[in-house]
Amino acid sequence: MARWVEPMGLLHGRGAFAAVAADAALPLNGGAAAFSLVRLIDDGRTLGILPAIDTPEDWQDAVLALTRRVPPFAGLEAAGRPLVMGILNVTPDSFSDGGRHLDPLAAVAAGHAMLEAGADLLDIGGESTRPGAEPVPAEEEMARILPVIRELAKAAPVSVDTRHAATMRAALAAGAEIVNDVTGLRHDPDSVAVVAEAGCPVVLMHMPGTDPRRMGALADYGDVSLEVAAHLAERIAVCEAAGIPRGKIAVDPGIGFGKTLEHNLDLLDRLPLLLGLGCPVLVGASRKRFIGTLSGADSPADRMPGSLGVAVAAAARGAAVLRVHDVRETLAALRLWGAVGGGAGV
Numbered sequence: 001m002a003r004w005v006e007p008m009g010l011l012h013g014r015g016a017f018a019a020v021a022a023d024a025a026l027p028l029n030g031g032a033a034a035f036s037l038v039r040l041i042d043d044g045r046t047l048g049i050l051p052a053i054d055t056p057e058d059w060q061d062a063v064l065a066l067t068r069r070v071p072p073f074a075g076l077e078a079a080g081r082p083l084v085m086g087i088l089n090v091t092p093d094s095f096s097d098g099g100r101h102l103d104p105l106a107a108v109a110a111g112h113a114m115l116e117a118g119a120d121l122l123d124i125g126g127e128s129t130r131p132g133a134e135p136v137p138a139e140e141e142m143a144r145i146l147p148v149i150r151e152l153a154k155a156a157p158v159s160v161d162t163r164h165a166a167t168m169r170a171a172l173a174a175g176a177e178i179v180n181d182v183t184g185l186r187h188d189p190d191s192v193a194v195v196a197e198a199g200c201p202v203v204l205m206h207m208p209g210t211d212p213r214r215m216g217a218l219a220d221y222g223d224v225s226l227e228v229a230a231h232l233a234e235r236i237a238v239c240e241a242a243g244i245p246r247g248k249i250a251v252d253p254g255i256g257f258g259k260t261l262e263h264n265l266d267l268l269d270r271l272p273l274l275l276g277l278g279c280p281v282l283v284g285a286s287r288k289r290f291i292g293t294l295s296g297a298d299s300p301a302d303r304m305p306g307s308l309g310v311a312v313a314a315a316a317r318g319a320a321v322l323r324v325h326d327v328r329e330t331l332a333a334l335r336l337w338g339a340v341g342g343g344a345g346v
C-alpha cells in the first residue's frame with residue numbers, strides 16, 4: 001500500500017460535534033472523535049496537509065475508510081472507551097510481573113483480581129518477550145499457561161500471548177478465544193494455518209525480526225509510523241490470503257519492540273494512521289521502559305502513573321484495546337477522560 005491518509009487535527013467531545021456539524025471536520029472511526037486535517041502520503045512522501053473536507057477526489061475512498069467504524073475486537077465492546085486487557089505473565093522473568101504468577105494458583109488469583117477490577121479480557125503468556133529475554137520451548141510454555149487458561153477461560157475471554165503454533169493450538173483447546181502473537185504470526189510457519197483453522201480473532205503486532213534478543217539492533221527506520229503501518233498491512237494481506245478475515249484481526253504497533261524512545265512516541269502520537277487498515281488497534285505500553293525514562297521511574301512497579309498518561313493518549317487517538325498491568329487505575333483514568341468529552345460520540 002503505497003498511499004496513506006493520515007488523519008490529523010483530532011477533536012473530541014463538544015468540539016468534535018461542532019466541527020462535524022459545521023463541515024469543518026469528519027467523524028473518525030464512526031464518530032469516536034473527529035479529524036479536521038489529512039496528510040496525504042504517496043510512496044513515503046508527504047504530498048500535502050489539507051482540510052479533511054477538501055480532500056481531492058481520488059483520495060476520498062481512503063478518507064471515507066477513516067470515517068467508518070472499525071468492527072469490535074473479538075465481538076467485545078465497552079461503551080465509549082477502549083477495552084482493557086489485563087496482562088498475566090506466567091513466567092519467572094517478565095519485566096514487570098515476572099516470578100509473581102509462576103504458581104498456577106497465584107496466577108489464577110491474579111487473573112480473578114484483574115477481572116474484579118473490571119478487565120474486559122485477559123492476556124496470558126508463558127514466555128517473556130522483553131528485550132534480550134531467553135526463548136522458552138513450547139512444551140515449557142504450555143506447562144506454565146494451560147492450567148491457568150483452563151481456569152480463567154471459564155470466567156472471561158482469554159487471549160494467549162505466544163509465538164508458537166503448538167501453544168496456540170493447545171491454548172485454544174484449553175478455552176482461549178484469541179491469539180496474540182508479538183511476531184504477527186511470522187515466527188512459527190504453522191501459526192497462520194492454526195489461526196485460520198480455528199477461525200479465532202488474532203492480534204498482529206509489529207516487531208523487527210522475530211527474536212526479542214536481537215530486536216534492539218534492528219531499531220532502524222526512516223518514518224517509523226509509516227513503515228510499521230506498511231508492515232501491518234502486509235501481514236493483514238498474508239492472513240487474508242490464508243483465510244483469516246480482516247474482521248478477526250487487530251493490529252498493534254509493538255511499543256518497545258525494537259523501537260527507541262522517539263520511535264515509541266511517534267507511533268503513539270500517529271496511532272490514527274493505523275485506523276486506515278480497518279482493524280481495531282491494540283496498544284501495549286504499560287510500564288514499559290520509555291515510560292520509566294520519561295517519568296523518572298526506574299522500577300516497572302513505579303511506572304503506573306506514566307502508564308495512565310499513555311493509556312489516555314492512546315484512547316484519544318483511537319486505540320480499541322489497551323493491554324495493561326494496572327486494570328483498576330486504567331479504567332478510572334478512562335472513565336474521567338470519557339466524562340470530559342473523550343470517547344463521546346460525535
Ligand code: HH2
Binds near residue numbers: 284
Ligand atoms: N508487549 C509484551 C508482550 N506481549 N503483546 C501485544 N500485542 N502488544 C504488546 O505491546 C506486548 C505483547 C511485553 O510486555 P509484558 O508481557 O508485560 O512483559 P514480558 O514480555 O517481559 O513478559
